[in-house]
Amino acid sequence: MDLVQNFPCFSIILCLFAGIISSGLRDKAALRVNTVLLTVVTLLSGATLLYTLHTGESFVYVMGRFPAPWGNEIRAGVLEALMALFFCIIMLLSLLGGRHKLLEEVEEGKTYLYYVLTDLLLSSLLALVYTNDMFTAYVFVEINTISACGLIMIRQNGRTIEAAVRYMIMSLLGSGLLLLGLCMMYDLTGHLLMSNMKESVALLASGGEYEIPLIVAIVLMTSGICIKSALFPFHAWLPDAYGYSTVSSAAILSSLVSKGYIFLLIKIIYRVIGFNVYHDTRIIDALFAFGLMGMVFGSLSAIKENDIRRMIAFSSVAQIGYIYMGFGMGTQAGMTASVFHILSHAATKSLLFIAAIGLTDVSGGSRKFIELTGAGYRNKWAGVTFTVGSLSMVGVPLFSGFISKLLFAQAAVQNHTKMLPALIILGISTILNAIYFMKTVIRIYTPVGETAYTSITFREMRVYAITLVAFILLNVILGISSQPVVDMIQQGLAMFA
Amino acid sequence: MGPNLFINYGEAVAMILFGIGFGNLLLQPNLIKKIIGLNIMDTAVYLFLAEKGYIAGRVAPIVADGVQDMEAYINPIPSGLVLTGIVVSVSVSALMLALTIRLYRRYHTLDLDEISRQLKKEGL
Numbered sequence: 087m088d089l090v091q092n093f094p095c096f097s098i099i100l101c102l103f104a105g106i107i108s109s110g111l112r113d114k115a116a117l118r119v120n121t122v123l124l125t126v127v128t129l130l131s132g133a134t135l136l137y138t139l140h141t142g143e144s145f146v147y148v149m150g151r152f153p154a155p156w157g158n159e160i161r162a163g164v165l166e167a168l169m170a171l172f173f174c175i176i177m178l179l180s181l182l183g184g185r186h187k188l189l190e191e192v193e194e195g196k197t198y199l200y201y202v203l204t205d206l207l208l209s210s211l212l213a214l215v216y217t218n219d220m221f222t223a224y225v226f227v228e229i230n231t232i233s234a235c236g237l238i239m240i241r242q243n244g245r246t247i248e249a250a251v252r253y254m255i256m257s258l259l260g261s262g263l264l265l266l267g268l269c270m271m272y273d274l275t276g277h278l279l280m281s282n283m284k285e286s287v288a289l290l291a292s293g294g295e296y297e298i299p300l301i302v303a304i305v306l307m308t309s310g311i312c313i314k315s316a317l318f319p320f321h322a323w324l325p326d327a328y329g330y331s332t333v334s335s336a337a338i339l340s341s342l343v344s345k346g347y348i349f350l351l352i353k354i355i356y357r358v359i360g361f362n363v364y365h366d367t368r369i370i371d372a373l374f375a376f377g378l379m380g381m382v383f384g385s386l387s388a389i390k391e392n393d394i395r396r397m398i399a400f401s402s403v404a405q406i407g408y409i410y411m412g413f414g415m416g417t418q419a420g421m422t423a424s425v426f427h428i429l430s431h432a433a434t435k436s437l438l439f440i441a442a443i444g445l446t447d448v449s450g451g452s453r454k455f456i457e458l459t460g461a462g463y464r465n466k467w468a469g470v471t472f473t474v475g476s477l478s479m480v481g482v483p484l485f486s487g488f489i490s491k492l493l494f495a496q497a498a499v500q501n502h503t504k505m506l507p508a509l510i511i512l513g514i515s516t517i518l519n520a521i522y523f524m525k526t527v528i529r530i531y532t533p534v535g536e537t538a539y540t541s542i543t544f545r546e547m548r549v550y551a552i553t554l555v556a557f558i559l560l561n562v563i564l565g566i567s568s569q570p571v572v573d574m575i576q577q578g579l580a581m582f583a
Numbered sequence: 584m585g586p587n588l589f590i591n592y593g594e595a596v597a598m599i600l601f602g603i604g605f606g607n608l609l610l611q612p613n614l615i616k617k618i619i620g621l622n623i624m625d626t627a628v629y630l631f632l633a634e635k636g637y638i639a640g641r642v643a644p645i646v647a648d649g650v651q652d653m654e655a656y657i658n659p660i661p662s663g664l665v666l667t668g669i670v671v672s673v674s675v676s677a678l679m680l681a682l683t684i685r686l687y688r689r690y691h692t693l694d695l696d697e698i699s700r701q702l703k704k705e706g707l
Binding site for chain 2 (some may be wrong): 221224225228231232235239244245247248250251252254255258259262263265266269272273278
């Protein structure tokens with residue numbers, strides 16, 4: 087066995103231990119441990135990605151030397167390693183960009199707790215990405231929920247605690263459904279490892295046995311994950327949780343936590359149930375419909391919003407709708423587009439949150455649009471970055487958002503029955519996106535004569551400005567050289583099957 | 584369907600309990616009742632698992648009197664899952680209760696809708 091095959095397990099364990107050690111450290115030391123951890127895990131994931139690309143196949147790491155079907159396994163292919171690498175980079179940048187706000191908004195002597203939570207969150211995300219065992223996935227889903235709840239309420243005011251409670255309630259409903267569906271799947275198949283489950287499900291499906299229980303179990307698991315990742319009718323908790331928590335939390339929650347669950351759903355579709363069986367259940371039609379509704383209604387709510395943070399949060403609802411619409415197409419092309427949109431949305435949404443905080447900071451901390459007038463001149467870096475993010479969200483060429491819209495449109499053309507609604511709603515949603523993002527960009531570049539607010543220079547925000555540049559670069563790289571990434575995604579999805 | 588439902592009455596009860604718990608967690612405005620709903624929901628899943636793992640006439644998988652035959656024991660995996668599930672559910676309940684205490688100290692009510700109303704008044 088090659089050394090690289092130990093890396094996925096090693097990164098998860100490293101994150102858990104970093105969390106435990108950080109709980110006994112001071113603020114500064116915990117921050118250092120966290121930064122080192124993220125860098126190391128990024129390198130390890132990068133090595134895993136290169137290794138899987140080189141060998142061209144996925145590998146299974148057996149935990150505790152118990153062979154399948156009894157033991158617990160970790161499985162890494164191109165897609166898993168790519169996701170892990172991407173999650174680490176986004177988390178590193180989000181934490182860097184929000185660090186000054188964290189110090190302002192959290193009591194001194196308590197910020198180490200924030201780093202404990204992010205370490206745990208990273209470990210659970212990595213475990214969700216790599217695990218090959220359904221019950222392990224459930225346990226890490228719960229760890230993910232608990233640490234995400236901590237990230238929301240680390241900033242102590244009434245709003246965030248209420249948002250955290252609402253987030254917890256919805257998440258617990260989702261994980262209850264997921265657990266029940268999973269137990270039913272265990273009863274039907276007699277296995278907990280994804281590969282063994284898939285074999286049994288294929289036998290059941292071809293024999294036509296236990297048809298209704300199988301569908302019920304699939305529906306339960308899917309709807310549980312939909313609730314947790316805030317698909318359209320279940321998004322009520324989202325604006326408060328993203329809008330009032332500290333900015334790094336908002337960026338991490340919108341771009342990583344919900345994506346972790348969606349990635350788990352992709353794994354369930356491909357590795358537990360099998361793409362064709364899942365396709366035949368017609369659940370994807372429901373996902374398609376809810377995705378389309380989310381794309382429209384999320385954008386409409388964002389247009390009505392008068393608060394920049396909540397506007398970006400509602401935009402997330404629309405973008406999650408895009409991802410589920412891609413699932414709903416029921417083709418490989420739709421799936422590829424969805425996975426690319428996971429990456430693209432993660433890169434863009436965290437950029438928007440981090441840039442928005444720079445704009446509100448130079449407007450007296452107010453998030454109302456009227457106060458933001460001319461903020462793009464007062465904080466030039468944040469203004470430019472926000473514009474880049476907006477253009478990417480709208481789908482202007484050069485930026486990552488364009489590629490995902492293009493992939494969605496291409497996927498829609500391949501599916502004859504769903505082509506028309508998908509393309510129409512894609513068009514409407516793009517126009518709605520343009521309305522609210524361009525409104526904001528025009529607002530922040532409207533010159534004001536006399537203002538009470540002072541501008542900020544590069545020297546006063548070095549780390550912040552460098553983070554913004556890194557975000558822009560990430561976005562442009564995804565937008566310009568998208569073909570290698572798309573190839574990797576296709577290769578990874580092929581390894582899943 | 585009818586006779587199956589009667590034979591598997593344990594699973595049927597578990598599903599009904601799950602529904603009750605789910606409804607409570609979703610619909611009750613009172614936070615403590617919500618947490619009770621959460622616990623009913625989780626416990627229903629454990630009942631379901633235990634019911635599925637049990638095989639009539641067999642005993643718990645603890646080797647006694649040197650009986651190594653697989654036919655003598657029930658399936659131990661669901662019991663293991665229940666234990667793991669209980670650990671998860673306890674920690675989640677503890678977190679929810681801690682959040683409830685925080686909210687109660689601040690707003691002197693357990694009603695989530697009332698808390699939202701007070702928050703709107705605060706204008707945060």
